Amino acid sequence: MKFAIPVLLGIxxxxxQDIKMPANLDRLEAKASEVVNVQLDGALIQLASRFxxxxxxxxxxxxxxxxGLKGIYVKSFEFDERDxxxxxxxxxxRAQLRAPAWARIVGASSKKKGENSExxxxxxxxxxxGLAVIVTDPKELTIINIVGSIRPEDIRDLGGHMGIPKIDxxxxxxxxxxxxxxxxx
Amino acid sequence: xxxxxxxxxxxxxxxxxxxPFFEARVLGAVKRQxxxxxxxxxxxxxxxxxxxxxxxxxxxxxxxxxxQAREEATGREAKxxxxxxxxxxxxxxxxxxxxxxxx
Numbered sequence: 001m002k003f004a005i006p007v008l009l010g011i012x013x014x015x016x017q018d019i020k021m022p023a024n025l026d027r028l029e030a031k032a033s034e035v036v037n038v039q040l041d042g043a044l045i046q047l048a049s050r051f052x053x054x055x056x057x058x059x060x061x062x063x064x065x066x067x068g069l070k071g072i073y074v075k076s077f078e079f080d081e082r083d084x085x086x087x088x089x090x091x092x093x094r095a096q097l098r099a100p101a102w103a104r105i106v107g108a109s110s111k112k113k114g115e116n117s118e119x120x121x122x123x124x125x126x127x128x129x130g131l132a133v134i135v136t137d138p139k140e141l142t143i144i145n146i147v148g149s150i151r152p153e154d155i156r157d158l159g160g161h162m163g164i165p166k167i168d169x170x171x172x173x174x175x176x177x178x179x180x181x182x183x184x185x
Numbered sequence: 186x187x188x189x190x191x192x193x194x195x196x197x198x199x200x201x202x203x204x205p206f207f208e209a210r211v212l213g214a215v216k217r218q219x220x221x222x223x224x225x226x227x228x229x230x231x232x233x234x235x236x237x238x239x240x241x242x243x244x245x246x247x248x249x250x251x252x253q254a255r256e257e258a259t260g261r262e263a264k265x266x267x268x269x270x271x272x273x274x275x276x277x278x279x280x281x282x283x284x285x286x287x288x
Binding site for chain 2: 036038040044045047048049050051052062066072074076106108110117119133135142144146152153155156157158159162163164165166167
Protein backbone atom coordinates (compact mmCIF):
# COMPACT_ATOMS: atom_id res chain seq x y z
CA MET A 1 0.00 0.00 0.00
CA LYS A 2 2.90 2.33 0.81
CA PHE A 3 4.13 1.92 -2.75
CA ALA A 4 0.73 2.47 -4.31
CA ILE A 5 0.80 6.29 -4.31
CA PRO A 6 4.33 6.78 -5.73
CA VAL A 7 3.63 4.12 -8.37
CA LEU A 8 0.34 5.78 -9.30
CA LEU A 9 1.97 9.21 -9.45
CA GLY A 10 4.64 7.76 -11.72
CA ILE A 11 2.10 6.19 -14.04
CA UNK A 12 -0.45 8.99 -14.20
CA UNK A 13 1.58 11.46 -16.33
CA UNK A 14 2.15 8.66 -18.86
CA UNK A 15 -1.46 7.51 -18.77
CA UNK A 16 -2.54 9.82 -21.60
CA GLN A 17 0.36 8.92 -23.82
CA ASP A 18 0.28 5.68 -25.81
CA ILE A 19 4.02 5.38 -26.13
CA LYS A 20 6.72 6.27 -23.67
CA MET A 21 9.27 8.68 -25.07
CA PRO A 22 12.84 7.51 -24.33
CA ALA A 23 14.45 9.58 -21.57
CA ASN A 24 17.51 10.20 -23.74
CA LEU A 25 15.46 12.33 -26.12
CA ASP A 26 15.41 15.19 -23.63
CA ARG A 27 19.22 15.31 -23.75
CA LEU A 28 19.08 15.80 -27.52
CA GLU A 29 17.68 19.30 -27.05
CA ALA A 30 21.17 20.59 -26.29
CA LYS A 31 22.58 19.13 -29.52
CA ALA A 32 19.69 20.05 -31.81
CA SER A 33 19.60 23.21 -33.88
CA GLU A 34 15.78 23.17 -33.87
CA VAL A 35 13.50 21.54 -31.35
CA VAL A 36 9.73 21.23 -31.32
CA ASN A 37 8.12 19.70 -28.28
CA VAL A 38 4.33 19.71 -28.16
CA GLN A 39 2.45 17.92 -25.42
CA LEU A 40 -1.29 18.35 -25.39
CA ASP A 41 -3.48 16.16 -23.23
CA GLY A 42 -7.23 15.75 -23.74
CA ALA A 43 -8.16 18.71 -21.53
CA LEU A 44 -5.81 21.08 -23.38
CA ILE A 45 -7.05 19.85 -26.76
CA GLN A 46 -10.63 20.53 -25.70
CA LEU A 47 -9.63 23.97 -24.37
CA ALA A 48 -7.82 24.72 -27.66
CA SER A 49 -10.82 23.57 -29.71
CA ARG A 50 -12.99 26.14 -27.89
CA PHE A 51 -10.90 28.78 -29.63
CA UNK A 52 -11.47 27.25 -33.05
CA UNK A 53 -14.23 29.02 -34.93
CA UNK A 54 -17.32 27.17 -36.13
CA UNK A 55 -17.79 29.74 -38.86
CA UNK A 56 -14.40 29.29 -40.50
CA UNK A 57 -14.65 26.03 -42.55
CA UNK A 58 -10.98 25.11 -41.96
CA UNK A 59 -11.16 25.68 -38.22
CA UNK A 60 -14.51 23.87 -38.03
CA UNK A 61 -12.91 20.91 -39.81
CA UNK A 62 -10.01 20.85 -37.36
CA UNK A 63 -12.46 21.14 -34.46
CA UNK A 64 -14.34 18.08 -35.73
CA UNK A 65 -11.06 16.26 -36.31
CA UNK A 66 -9.68 16.81 -32.81
CA UNK A 67 -13.02 16.22 -31.10
CA GLY A 68 -12.19 12.57 -30.48
CA LEU A 69 -8.58 13.05 -29.46
CA LYS A 70 -7.17 12.39 -26.01
CA GLY A 71 -3.60 13.51 -26.61
CA ILE A 72 -1.13 14.85 -29.15
CA TYR A 73 2.57 14.49 -28.50
CA VAL A 74 5.19 15.69 -30.95
CA LYS A 75 8.95 15.72 -30.52
CA SER A 76 11.02 16.89 -33.42
CA PHE A 77 14.76 17.54 -33.53
CA GLU A 78 16.82 18.92 -36.37
CA PHE A 79 20.59 18.81 -36.18
CA ASP A 80 23.36 20.63 -37.99
CA GLU A 81 25.62 17.58 -37.69
CA ARG A 82 24.83 14.02 -38.75
CA ASP A 83 24.10 11.11 -36.40
CA UNK A 84 23.52 13.04 -33.20
CA UNK A 85 20.94 10.64 -31.77
CA UNK A 86 21.21 6.99 -30.77
CA UNK A 87 19.57 4.40 -32.98
CA UNK A 88 18.75 2.54 -29.75
CA UNK A 89 16.35 5.36 -28.76
CA UNK A 90 14.39 4.78 -31.95
CA UNK A 91 14.51 1.03 -31.38
CA UNK A 92 13.11 1.59 -27.89
CA UNK A 93 10.18 3.37 -29.50
CA ARG A 94 9.65 0.72 -32.16
CA ALA A 95 9.64 -1.97 -29.47
CA GLN A 96 6.53 -0.35 -27.98
CA LEU A 97 4.73 -0.30 -31.31
CA ARG A 98 4.18 -4.01 -31.61
CA ALA A 99 1.24 -6.24 -32.51
CA PRO A 100 -1.45 -6.97 -31.53
CA ALA A 101 -2.29 -3.39 -30.47
CA TRP A 102 -0.13 -1.64 -33.06
CA ALA A 103 0.31 -2.30 -36.75
CA ARG A 104 2.81 -0.68 -39.08
CA ILE A 105 0.80 0.50 -42.04
CA VAL A 106 3.56 2.36 -43.88
CA GLY A 107 7.30 1.97 -43.91
CA ALA A 108 9.40 3.87 -46.40
CA SER A 109 13.15 3.98 -46.29
CA SER A 110 16.00 5.16 -48.43
CA LYS A 111 19.35 3.54 -47.72
CA LYS A 112 21.06 6.06 -49.97
CA LYS A 113 19.80 9.07 -48.03
CA GLY A 114 19.56 7.23 -44.73
CA GLU A 115 15.91 8.25 -44.38
CA ASN A 116 13.28 6.15 -42.73
CA SER A 117 9.59 6.92 -42.26
CA GLU A 118 7.06 4.74 -40.51
CA UNK A 119 3.38 5.10 -39.72
CA UNK A 120 1.76 2.93 -37.09
CA UNK A 121 -1.92 2.59 -36.20
CA UNK A 122 -3.35 1.36 -32.95
CA UNK A 123 -6.72 -0.35 -33.18
CA UNK A 124 -9.09 -1.60 -30.55
CA UNK A 125 -12.27 -3.42 -31.49
CA UNK A 126 -11.86 -2.44 -35.11
CA UNK A 127 -11.59 1.26 -34.24
CA UNK A 128 -8.48 3.37 -34.67
CA UNK A 129 -7.41 4.57 -31.24
CA GLY A 130 -3.93 5.85 -31.91
CA LEU A 131 -1.43 6.96 -34.49
CA ALA A 132 2.34 7.03 -34.29
CA VAL A 133 4.78 8.41 -36.82
CA ILE A 134 8.54 8.03 -36.68
CA VAL A 135 10.67 9.91 -39.19
CA THR A 136 14.42 9.62 -39.05
CA ASP A 137 17.22 10.80 -41.22
CA PRO A 138 20.84 11.54 -40.37
CA LYS A 139 19.99 15.10 -39.35
CA GLU A 140 16.43 14.73 -38.11
CA LEU A 141 14.38 12.77 -35.65
CA THR A 142 10.61 13.27 -35.41
CA ILE A 143 8.24 11.28 -33.25
CA ILE A 144 4.50 11.86 -33.32
CA ASN A 145 1.94 10.14 -31.14
CA ILE A 146 -1.74 10.96 -31.44
CA VAL A 147 -4.07 9.29 -28.97
CA GLY A 148 -7.71 8.86 -29.90
CA SER A 149 -9.90 8.28 -32.88
CA ILE A 150 -8.10 9.68 -35.93
CA ARG A 151 -7.50 8.69 -39.53
CA PRO A 152 -4.02 9.56 -40.90
CA GLU A 153 -5.51 10.76 -44.21
CA ASP A 154 -7.64 13.32 -42.37
CA ILE A 155 -4.53 14.95 -40.92
CA ARG A 156 -2.58 14.59 -44.17
CA ASP A 157 -5.42 16.31 -46.03
CA LEU A 158 -5.12 19.37 -43.79
CA GLY A 159 -2.33 20.40 -46.19
CA GLY A 160 -3.31 23.65 -47.87
CA HIS A 161 -5.52 24.69 -44.96
CA MET A 162 -4.89 26.48 -41.64
CA GLY A 163 -1.49 27.66 -42.86
CA ILE A 164 -0.31 24.09 -43.31
CA PRO A 165 1.72 23.74 -46.50
CA LYS A 166 0.37 21.42 -49.16
CA ILE A 167 3.05 19.26 -50.63
CA ASP A 168 1.70 18.95 -54.12
CA UNK A 169 2.47 15.42 -55.15
CA UNK A 170 -0.48 14.15 -57.18
CA UNK A 171 -0.87 16.50 -60.12
CA UNK A 172 2.85 16.76 -60.88
CA UNK A 173 3.20 13.02 -60.99
CA UNK A 174 0.00 12.64 -62.95
CA UNK A 175 1.22 15.27 -65.39
CA UNK A 176 4.55 13.51 -65.65
CA UNK A 177 2.86 10.15 -66.22
CA UNK A 178 0.50 11.68 -68.78
CA UNK A 179 3.45 13.33 -70.47
CA UNK A 180 5.32 10.01 -70.53
CA UNK A 181 2.27 8.33 -72.07
CA UNK A 182 2.00 11.07 -74.69
CA UNK A 183 5.70 10.70 -75.47
CA UNK A 184 5.21 6.94 -75.88
CA UNK A 185 2.45 7.59 -78.40
CA UNK B 186 -27.65 101.63 47.37
CA UNK B 187 -26.71 98.31 48.85
CA UNK B 188 -30.34 97.39 49.26
CA UNK B 189 -30.95 97.99 45.57
CA UNK B 190 -28.13 95.73 44.62
CA UNK B 191 -29.31 92.99 46.99
CA UNK B 192 -32.78 93.32 45.64
CA UNK B 193 -31.60 93.00 42.05
CA UNK B 194 -29.47 90.01 42.97
CA UNK B 195 -32.30 88.35 44.80
CA UNK B 196 -34.52 88.86 41.81
CA UNK B 197 -31.96 87.52 39.45
CA UNK B 198 -31.39 84.42 41.58
CA UNK B 199 -34.99 83.88 42.50
CA UNK B 200 -36.72 80.71 41.19
CA UNK B 201 -38.64 81.28 38.05
CA UNK B 202 -41.28 78.92 36.73
CA UNK B 203 -40.53 77.64 33.26
CA UNK B 204 -42.87 78.38 30.45
CA PRO B 205 -45.75 75.87 30.16
CA PHE B 206 -44.26 73.81 27.22
CA PHE B 207 -40.65 73.96 28.34
CA GLU B 208 -40.44 70.32 29.47
CA ALA B 209 -42.18 69.09 26.31
CA ARG B 210 -39.82 71.15 24.16
CA VAL B 211 -36.76 69.79 26.00
CA LEU B 212 -37.95 66.18 25.77
CA GLY B 213 -38.83 66.72 22.11
CA ALA B 214 -35.40 68.11 21.41
CA VAL B 215 -33.74 65.15 23.18
CA LYS B 216 -35.87 62.65 21.22
CA ARG B 217 -35.19 64.50 17.99
CA GLN B 218 -31.44 64.43 18.67
CA UNK B 219 -31.58 60.72 19.51
CA UNK B 220 -33.59 60.05 16.35
CA UNK B 221 -31.11 62.03 14.26
CA UNK B 222 -28.21 60.17 15.86
CA UNK B 223 -29.87 56.81 15.11
CA UNK B 224 -30.56 57.90 11.51
CA UNK B 225 -26.99 59.06 11.18
CA UNK B 226 -25.73 55.71 12.55
CA UNK B 227 -28.00 53.81 10.17
CA UNK B 228 -26.72 55.91 7.30
CA UNK B 229 -23.14 55.25 8.37
CA UNK B 230 -23.73 51.49 8.57
CA UNK B 231 -25.55 51.47 5.22
CA UNK B 232 -22.65 53.35 3.64
CA UNK B 233 -20.11 51.00 5.24
CA UNK B 234 -22.02 47.87 4.12
CA UNK B 235 -22.46 49.32 0.63
CA UNK B 236 -18.73 50.11 0.47
CA UNK B 237 -17.82 46.58 1.60
CA UNK B 238 -20.27 45.09 -0.94
CA UNK B 239 -18.81 47.24 -3.71
CA UNK B 240 -15.25 46.22 -2.76
CA UNK B 241 -16.27 42.53 -2.66
CA UNK B 242 -18.16 42.79 -5.98
CA UNK B 243 -15.24 44.56 -7.67
CA UNK B 244 -12.80 41.96 -6.30
CA UNK B 245 -14.97 39.06 -7.52
CA UNK B 246 -15.39 40.71 -10.94
CA UNK B 247 -11.66 41.40 -11.17
CA UNK B 248 -10.84 37.82 -10.15
CA UNK B 249 -13.27 36.42 -12.74
CA UNK B 250 -11.82 38.74 -15.37
CA UNK B 251 -8.28 37.61 -14.50
CA UNK B 252 -9.36 33.96 -14.60
CA GLN B 253 -11.03 34.51 -17.97
CA ALA B 254 -7.96 36.27 -19.31
CA ARG B 255 -5.72 33.48 -17.98
CA GLU B 256 -7.98 30.80 -19.48
CA GLU B 257 -8.09 32.65 -22.77
CA ALA B 258 -4.29 32.96 -22.85
CA THR B 259 -3.93 29.24 -22.05
CA GLY B 260 -6.54 28.40 -24.71
CA ARG B 261 -4.86 30.50 -27.37
CA GLU B 262 -1.46 29.02 -26.47
CA ALA B 263 -2.98 25.51 -26.66
CA LYS B 264 -4.58 26.35 -30.03
CA UNK B 265 -1.21 27.53 -31.39
CA UNK B 266 0.45 24.34 -30.13
CA UNK B 267 -2.35 22.23 -31.60
CA UNK B 268 -1.95 23.93 -34.97
CA UNK B 269 1.84 23.41 -34.82
CA UNK B 270 1.41 19.72 -33.96
CA UNK B 271 -1.11 19.22 -36.78
CA UNK B 272 1.13 21.11 -39.19
CA UNK B 273 4.16 18.91 -38.42
CA UNK B 274 2.04 15.74 -38.57
CA UNK B 275 0.34 16.75 -41.82
CA UNK B 276 3.62 17.67 -43.52
CA UNK B 277 5.27 14.42 -42.40
CA UNK B 278 2.30 12.33 -43.57
CA UNK B 279 2.22 14.16 -46.90
CA UNK B 280 5.93 13.49 -47.39
CA UNK B 281 5.46 9.83 -46.49
CA UNK B 282 2.57 9.63 -49.01
CA UNK B 283 4.85 11.21 -51.58
CA UNK B 284 7.53 8.59 -50.90
CA UNK B 285 5.04 5.72 -51.00
CA UNK B 286 3.48 6.93 -54.22
CA UNK B 287 6.93 7.42 -55.69
CA UNK B 288 7.89 3.80 -55.05
